[in-house]
Amino acid sequence: MNIILVLPHIQAVLNITAAGLMTAAYYYIRQENRAVHRACMIAALVVSTLFLAAYLYYHSQVGNVQFAGQGWIRPVYFSILASHIVLAVLIVPLVLTTLGFAIKGKFARHQSLGRWTLPIWLYVSVSGVVVYLFAFHFYPQ
Template sequence: MDVLPYLPPLQALLNGLAATLAGSGYYFVRRGRRQAHRACMIAALAVSTLFMISYLYYHARVGNIPFAGQGWIRPVYFSILATHVVLAALMVPLILITVFRALKGHEYAHRRIARWALPVWLYVSVTGVLIYFLAFHIYAGAPAP
């Protein structure tokens, strides 16, 4: 069975789940529920890791998928895609540093970088879902492999 056609929707699901878990983790920490915060953030990290593995496998096998949208949506799509890609590259070290500081018990340092890492993580996850729907459903060209 070829799994490639199932990977883009799985990746969108994982991105949406990562955003939900990271947002929930923020909600819990703001209410002093540190254990729930920790559980949500560990789950968000695990889901994002699964996404990255799936994403790298898919694009190693398929390559780039051309965007079929024309007109005004084209510059909008590529603007979203460009910011998504740049921030996704920035997100990885931000998250790793944030997690490392939390594990080391450096709460102040953890909070300082988490204030940057969380919005980037949420933006990348949400725009990942948006990019999926734009490229594979709303402006779908050729069917996914």
């Protein structure tokens, strides 16, 4: 089996898994269960790191994937893709800074930045799956 052919599907699973873990982490911190919140967020970080490694490897081998959709769907797709790319670049330092505050025990700062980090990270994960669905399932080459 050629790993390149299955990597986009694996990446989508990793993204949706990360989104689920982040959602669970939010639920548990709202329940004041810091231990489970911490475990879910560490798992989300690990899964997202695996995604990033797979993504970089895939695109180093394949390059850019052309979008096959035509007509009105193209600006919709590229709008989602553009916002996804911009926020994906921004989320890396946001996640690392938010994590750093937690590690240092600066929970007020962690919580304050986390209010921005979580929704952006969720958007990046979910929009990544949307881009995948458009490029590989709804409008495949």
